[in-house]
């Protein structure tokens with residue numbers, strides 16, 4: 451008890467002082483390591499086999515183009531196979547050797563087993579597994595009226611990564627391969643209206659950190675930690691569709707560069723790490739900032755009014771990021787979870 455009280459007082463300032471001195475040298479060492487790996491130890495992806503889930507849009511699609519430039523063989527997985535067809539043509543033009551497309555739902559273990567086995571049976575090896583499938587949302591937890599959305603969000607954002615990893619692991623161990631995971635800054639910097647997404651991403655990050663220890667280097671793990679690309683997922687997507695997807699392309703390149711270099715993390719932007727310090731040492735600063743910027747009653751009211759207006763104006767095709775039917779829409783058209791998912 452006494453020991454802990456003393457440590458509570460001494461450990462944080464002592465650590466800060468040590469870090470202040472050690473941080474520049476540690477940065478220098480890791481920069482040298484990255485430079486060395488970039489020039490002398492980057493994995494050549496030519497003829498390697500890369501399975502990408504969530505390859506039908508945005509970051510997954512751009513990651514496919516990055517591997518294509520490196521002349522890899524690709525297996526593109528998503529539910530919308532018509533989108534995968536056009537992406538396949540483009541990857542081939544860019545330089546991919548062979549490209550398989552497989553329509554599958556990553557939430558179902560048997561479908562994951564099917565696409566991983568098909569990849570292995572066709573190519574004879576699997577070298578990288580890139581997990582990109584995800585489902586974002588944007589609603590206040592208290593507004594949810596249909597709770598079937600809860601497991602659905604966890605299924606895609608957590609189990610949709612775990613199942614492909616589980617099935618691919620024996621093949622990745624054989625090839626000394628790599629798993630690339632798309633986590634998010636929300637895994638440790640939770641934002642309002644993204645409670646379930648943040649929870650799933652936190653679980654995902656912890657799962658892969660543990661797996662990293664368990665695998666002990668047999669299979670590499672690269673965790674990509676996204677900031678708010680285009681400020682949020684939906685805007686990132688619109689930017690890409692409008693042809694201004696600079697940030698997504700840039701981040702996809704960073705992910706693939708990092709994975710080929712053997713990096714444990716790829717962060718974009720990396721300065722967000724300072725929020726970790728605030729979270730650990732002065733959590734109130736974050737709380738006040740979020741209250742001020744994001745979560746005031748006025749913001750909530752505006753959000754709901756905008757939501758109602760947009761629901762009335764448009765024939766509703768709910769986007770991935772849109773809310774499930776909130777209670778406040780009692781007088782507005784209601785959607786079932788099934789309709790919401792099918793609209794995707």
Ligand SMILES: NC(=O)c1ccc[n+]([C@@H]2O[C@H](COP(=O)([O-])OP(=O)(O)OC[C@H]3O[C@@H](n4cnc5c(N)ncnc54)[C@H](OP(=O)(O)O)[C@@H]3O)[C@@H](O)[C@H]2O)c1
Pocket residue numbers: 503504505506507508509510527528529530531533554555556557581582583584585586606610632633634635676677678679680681682683684686687770794
């Ligand atoms: N964009 C950002 O600002 C941002 C920020 C933080 C983290 N991230 C993370 O980065 C990753 C990619 O984000 P994004 O913006 O590219 O997402 P996105 O555009 O919403 O793409 C999600 C992909 O997942 C696929 N998918 C969804 N459910 C699936 C299922 N059950 N089975 C198979 N595929 C499924 C979708 O394809 P189908 O619908 O065709 O199946 C789509 O290709 C995600 O892990 C996301 O959490 C993104």
